[in-house]
Amino acid sequence: MSLTAHIRSHRKPRRSASTIAMRAGVASGVLGTLAVGTAAGSANAAEPVTQTLELPVLTGDLAAQVAQSAQATQQAAANYQLHAERDAAAAAAAKEAKKDLADAKAAAKKKAEAARKAAAERATRNAERTTLSTTASSGSSYSSTSGSTATGSAAAVIAFVKAQIGDAYVSGGTGPNSWDCSGLMQTAFKQVGIDLPRVSQDQSTVGTQVSLDNLQPGDILYWGKAGSAYHVAVYVGDGMFVGAQNPSTGVAEKPLSYDPPSGAVRVL
Template sequence: MSHTAHIRSHRKPRRSASTIAMRTGVASGVLGTLAVATAAGSANAAEPVTQTLELPVFTGDLAAQVAQSAQATQQAAANYQLNAERDAAAAAAAKEAKKDLADAKKAEAKKKAEAARKAAAERATRSAERTTLSSTASSSSSTSTSSSTATGSAAAVIAFAKAQIGDAYVSGGTGPNSWDCSGLMQTAFKQVGVDLPRVSQDQSTFGTQVSLDNLQPGDILYWGSAGSAYHVAIYVGDGMFVGAQNPSTGVVEKPLSYDPPSGAVRVL
């Protein structure tokens, strides 16, 4: 027996082939994993990071709301247009009404001016006639006064008329204390049985027309034209007349120059 037979060997025991293979595979796997991880990290480091935004998805209710909003907007636009058209129509109507009013005022002013012109012309004509009659009456006063003494029926009519001097003038009055011009004449001539018409227009054509330069007491004087006279009185002689003049004076005696008459008629 060898002297070393009982001495334990100091050499490491040999590893089996399977163990070595297994360890080699594990190491290879670890290295492979590290390689892959390293490659992935490099790749990730090279590629940019991209973020994804999610857009909202319209649901059925939201679409209906959008449609209603669009419809409301259209309706508001239509209402605005309608109101604008109404405002324009109202403005046009107001302008037309203003123009019509202005035209009406112009027409009324023109009408008043024409009426005033006619009235002024009539007054001027009447004044001219009175001036002419006054001159005629003045020039014929000697003739009138030469036959100024009333006699017979004329004296009775004149006496009645003078007795009413101071009485009031009332339109339509026929006495005994208030008269209008034709009412006084009718009642005065009734005292001698002469039935005169009631109104001035008819009295101015009753009897015989006489000129103002040949007057006699008892003649009826009239103002205006024969058949359309607006006033009457009685000539009492001496260039004087008596008549119911107006509400301010009542029944008075005045000279012919006070208000020259237009003509005269003789009924006695």
């Protein structure tokens, strides 16, 4: 027996075929597992691609929803604006109606005041006429002039107004064929060089105030108060006067009892 027979060899022992086959199988299994994991990983990695392909559809739906929401918002804003405009119009109408009511009340108050004033003036005139009529019926009024005859300037004035009898009455008329009361008086007295004011209110304050029971031909008669007279005429004697009365009678000669005057002024 050799001296080295019990000494182990330093060379690696040979692997058996079964060991090699087992290791190959293990390696194959590991590789298979890796392949399966890789495939699964690849599959999982592919899924986002599939989801990404579906995104346009989701994006389209979202855009439709956004557009619908925007349209609804716009419609709501339009409705709000319409309501606001209606409210503003209603407020303006209410304000205008309130103003119209106030104006109507003011106008009614003014009209009532004017009617009251006119009624008071009519009552005063009626009272004055009643007094004058009573005096005339007693025979004491105008007695000193009942038979007087006009001379000089008075005769010229009376001749002029009598020549206009039958002419029409027209408010603002100053001749030659139509007159109002003060227009006739102004033109008549201009024939003798006397310039009278244009309106009856002013004509009732010229010259000297005279009593109605001491009238003379050529005196200017007035109806109403001195300074606010509403009618004038000229006394022609014998208890008569001539004036542009109204549209129905025109220029006419009437007795003092027809419409007793309120007063008289003398300018001749």
